[in-house]
Amino acid sequence: MAPCLKCGGGEMYYDPRVEAGHHGQLRVCSCIEEQCRCGGRPPYYFWDEEARNQRCPCWSARRRLTEVGRMFKEADIPERYRWKFREDFHSTTPDGAPVRIAQDARLYVSTLIDTDKEPERGFLLHGRPGTGKTLLSCIMLNELMLNRFRPGRFLNLSKYLQQLRDTYSEDSDNYGRTWRIIEALGKIPYLVIDDFGVQRGTEWAKEVLYDLVDTRYADKRFTVITTNQPLSELQQLSQGRIYSRLLEMCKLVEMEGEDFRQHLQPKV
Ligand SMILES: [Zn+2]
Numbered sequence: 239m240a241p242c243l244k245c246g247g248g249e250m251y252y253d254p255r256v257e258a259g260h261h262g263q264l265r266v267c268s269c270i271e272e273q274c275r276c277g278g279r280p281p282y283y284f285w286d287e288e289a290r291n292q293r294c295p296c297w298s299a300r301r302r303l304t305e306v307g308r309m310f311k312e313a314d315i316p317e318r319y320r321w322k323f324r325e326d327f328h329s330t331t332p333d334g335a336p337v338r339i340a341q342d343a344r345l346y347v348s349t350l351i352d353t354d355k356e357p358e359r360g361f362l363l364h365g366r367p368g369t370g371k372t373l374l375s376c377i378m379l380n381e382l383m384l385n386r387f388r389p390g391r392f393l394n395l396s397k398y399l400q401q402l403r404d405t406y407s408e409d410s411d412n413y414g415r416t417w418r419i420i421e422a423l424g425k426i427p428y429l430v431i432d433d434f435g436v437q438r439g440t441e442w443a444k445e446v447l448y449d450l451v452d453t454r455y456a457d458k459r460f461t462v463i464t465t466n467q468p469l470s471e472l473q474q475l476s477q478g479r480i481y482s483r484l485l486e487m488c489k490l491v492e493m494e495g496e497d498f499r500q501h502l503q504p505k506v
């Protein structure tokens with residue numbers, strides 16, 4: 239049977255219509271709804287004609303929807319980027335000026351999800367503030383979670399470093415868990431490290447960054463890095479060790495153009 243045109247066989251989609259709250263919601267596709275006999279009520283069983291209690295045809299899709307919903311909650315994506323998908327990377331500014339990077343941006347997203355293979359290379363998105371780096375990184379994360387049903391995480395580096403510092407403090411719940419935290423982030427299938435390199439500070443911070451990057455590198459995990467810093471500065475980090483890893487793991491993309499944050503304003 240040909241895959242459903244609406245969901246492409248993924249059996250779920252994001253419906254951007256806002257009914258309650260500030261955003262739309264994940265829904266199972268109509269190709270599943272049509273077969274459903276349980277009325278969409280957990281635990282998704284129904285009574286058939288011979289009075290046998292059967293698993294509804296919607297069972298696996300609805301369970302997966304719940305699971306993906308949980309992944310989105312745990313991904314720690316900033317509110318304004320939480321439900322952004324590829325069509326949200328607009329190709330013109332609100333005043334009609336073209337956004338040069340838009341076509342490439344959509345193409346990058348497409349190489350991640352319009353294929354059966356897990357992505358092998360991540361992205362290093364660099365350029366001045368407001369060119370859509372964080373937006374694009376979150377779109378990649380969201381599309382991957384939605385289409386591949388595997389978890390992702392948006393990492394704010396300052397928060398991360400603070401969390402690691404706490405592991406040295408006996409009063410903290412995380413006392414002694416330094417390596418476990420690094421390891422957990424190393425294993426997440428899809429990771430965005432936002433605003434990379436702002437923490438030029440201490441040797442310790444650089445070492446921690448290197449550990450994280452190197453763990454992801456060793457396990458070949460998909461990683462997107464965004465940075466406002468000139469590449470020449472990234473090259474300085476840890477005598478170039480971090481930068482050379484990043485180049486092996488990531489496609490280098492320069493983001494340029496107008497202040498992209500305007501694109502997130504609702505259209506009038
Ligand atoms: Zn469908």
Ligand SMILES: [Zn+2]
Binds near residue numbers: 278294295296
């Ligand atoms: Zn059902």
